[in-house]
Amino acid sequence: MFCPCTLSKMKQSLCMLLVLMGCYVTVTRGDGLGCERTARAFANLHLPVLDIPQTDISGDHLEICSGPRTCCTEAMELQLSELSRRQLDDAVQRTVGEVADDLGSQGSNFDEFFRGMMNESRASLDAMFKKTYGVLYERNAHVFTDLFKQLELYYATGSRDLVDVMNEFFTVLYKRMFTVLNAQHTFDDKYLQCVATHMEGLKPFRDVPAKLTQQLKRSFVATRTLVQSLHTGHEVVNRLKTVTVTPSCGRAMTKMAQCGTCSGMPRVKPCHGLCLNVAKGCLAYHSMLNNHWHEFIDGVSDLVTRLEGPFNIESVVNPINVKISYAIMNFQDNGFDVSRKIFEGCGEPKLRRRRQAGGDAPSYDAPDFKRVQLQTYSDSGMDAEPSPLLRVLGQIRSRVRPLKTFWYDLPGQLCNDRDLAAPPARIVNCWNGTAKYRYEHAVTKDGPEALSANPEVPFDPLYTNSDVNEAILDLKRATMRLRDAYNGQTVTWEQPESSSDAHGVPLEAGSGSGDGAGYDVDAEMDDDDYEGLEGSGGRVADYGDYDDEPTGDGDFGRGADLDNDYGNNLDNTVDFETVDDTNRLPDSTAGGGLPSGAHRPRMSFARAVTILVCPTLVAWIGTFI
Known part of the structure; x- marks a missing residue:
């Protein structure tokens, strides 16, 4: 008989034998590596491989996933290698594509706002001038229509110098007004050419052309540069959505x-x-964009700040009707002296023959002057509703600034995808490349030297990526343009940037607005000629003039001092009164409608008579033209 102790030991030995036999049966059936799970994975992935081993086999024949035992053949490894490349490409396209789409969307939104603002300004000028000047405006409306067309052409193509555009506009307006004011005379083309040569010296519109030209130049250059830069950022990011997988990257991904x-x-x-x-390692060449991308994003953010403040395009385009009307009033004030000096310089013109009584002289009805409302912004500080421009610019800033570290953060964003990697907190029981355990290597730092020591994908400094190199050049050019626009300088578009905006109008290369022939818009400005526009706090000053000279040399962006000496010079109306059927221009005392600076001199008797009587005389003479 066996003692109880002996029976217990026999039972333990028998159990161990059964366990070992079960393990042997499992191995012989090929379940040691779970090849049925491999087969299910291939089926779920819809990979076209039919010769999946039923049991694990030797892995020495594999190039990447080699090991003592494996469930894959060479054909299966090739399929998995191609799949891993697609996974990387899809992940990069998804993440980078979102940024590209966001930049493109911000550019389209700003473009849509700008075009709407131009349409509203054109309609506002047309309505105001019809009420103010009646038939005289309607006969010469194409002069103002052409001005808006030229401004929009510059925005769309950059093909004209804005200084030349404004010089041309005021020259045409000057000759038309001179002809109307001297309707008793006849002028041929040669005489009118002589009239034009005296414009700069006589300054018939006083300083309005110089001020308006400077404001338009700075604001339009900054506006176009911002839109073009957002377009450039979109193109750069979009071009890098597809990763060029090097052999070492492909092996590491697999x-x-x-x-x-x-x-x-x-x-x-x-x-x-x-x-x-x-x-x-796979995105090592993309990381070469980091510094250039940082400067580009800073440039966009800083130019947004300029457009919120001293280069506010809304404050220039919306009240352009008042500014041009003010120029016309200046000409009417000194039209007699201008005409006398021109007659002295160009010669006495011929008198026009009188028309017979009862002729076909056109009729003219004096317009019914009313108060013309102008859009302005409240002076109530933080409680004021931000203007449409400030809302659009605020959205651009909020979307662009977080992208500053995008290329640094891209590897982390990819690996935070649960479909691609385990969570950072799971440091064990994850796949380390050879087994289910922990990853022993440290995470590689950024920079070429650190990336060269990457244990998974060594960085080859001799290899160049043409797409990345081209993107770097594009970012450098865009950053230089942003810097020039920020400093109020000329922006030149050296190379065609063929693209279409959301409205189908090409935004392509041309010469930027510059300091070309014509007015020296900076030299003619006094220090207190212009007043700035507040870009923070949700308030923009009313349509006053400003002069905020940029630093111009090196203070681009970081810590640059924007002169926020803001002021309000206009109320929300311009008063057009009816005085004995007189066609009176908006005057500086009517509702505070015209900029006057800190000191408003008393109007002389002669000026008052000119303002009250001259428009009626002009309108009456115009009926005989």
Whole structure:
């Protein structure tokens, strides 16, 4: 008989024998690596491989996922390698594409706002001038229509110098007004050419052309540069959505993402550190954009600040009707002296023959002058509703600033995808490239030297990526333009940037607005000629003039001092009164409608008579033209 102790030992030995036999049966059936899980993974991935081993086989024949035992053949490894490349490409396209779309959307939104603002300004000028000047305006409306067309042409193509555009406009307006004011005379083209040569010396519109030209130049250059820069950023990012997978990157991706499938562990996610090293190695050339991208984003943000303040395009375009009307009033004030000096310089013109009584002289009805409302902004500080421009610019800033570290953060963004890697907190029980354990290597830092020591994807400094190099050049050019526009300088578009905006109008290369022939718009400005526009706090000053000279040399962006000496010179109306059927221009005492500076001199008797009587005389003479 066996003692109880002996029976207990026999039972233990028998149990161990049964366990060993079960393990042997499992191995002989090929379930040691879980090849059925590998087969299910291939089926779920819809990979066209039919010769999946039923049992694990030797892995010495594999190039990437080699090991003592495997569930993959060479054909399966090739399929998994191609799959891993597609996974990387899809992940990059998804993440980078969102940024590209966002930049493009911001550019389109700003473009849509600008075009709407121009249409509203054109309609406002047309309505105001019809009420103010009646038939005289309607006969010469194409002069003002052409001005808006030229401004929009510059915005769309950059093909004209804005100084030349404004010089041309005021020259045409000057000759038309001179002809109307001297309607008793006849003038041929030669005489009118002589009239034009005296414009700069006589300054018939006083300083309005110089001020308006400077405001338009700075604001339009900044506006076009911002839109073009957002377009450039969109193109740069969009071009880099597709990753050029190098051989070393392809091997590392396969090892990280798919070798676990060959080991029967398709559901085990790669360790987060392994994913970061692989992603940094595969995107090493993209990281070369970092510094240039930082400067570009800073440039966009700083130009947005300029457009919110001293280069506010809304404050120039919206009240352009008042500014031009003020120029016309100046000409009427000194029209007699201007005409006398021109007659002295160009010769006495011929008198026009009188028309017979009862002729076909056109009739003229004096317009019914009313108060013309102008859009302005409240002076109530933080409680004021921000203008449409400030809302659009605020949205651009909020979307662009977080993108400053985008290329630094891209590997981390990719690896935060649960489909690509395990969470950062799971440091064990993740796929480390060869087994389910922990990833032993440190995460590689940024920079060429650190990337050269990447344990997964070594960086080859001799290899160049043409797409990245081209993107760097584009960012450098865009940053230089942003800097010039920020400083109020000329912006030149050296190379065609063929693209279409959301409205189908090409935004392509041309010469930027500059300091070309014509008025020296900076030299003619006094220090207190212009007043700025407040860009923060939701308030913009009313349509006053301003002069905020940029630093111009090196203070671009970081810590540059924007002169926020803001002021309000206009109320929300311009009063057009009816005085004995007189066609009276808006005067500086009517509702505060015209900029006058800190000191408003008393109007002389002669000026008052001119303002009250001259428009009626002009309108009456105009009926005989």
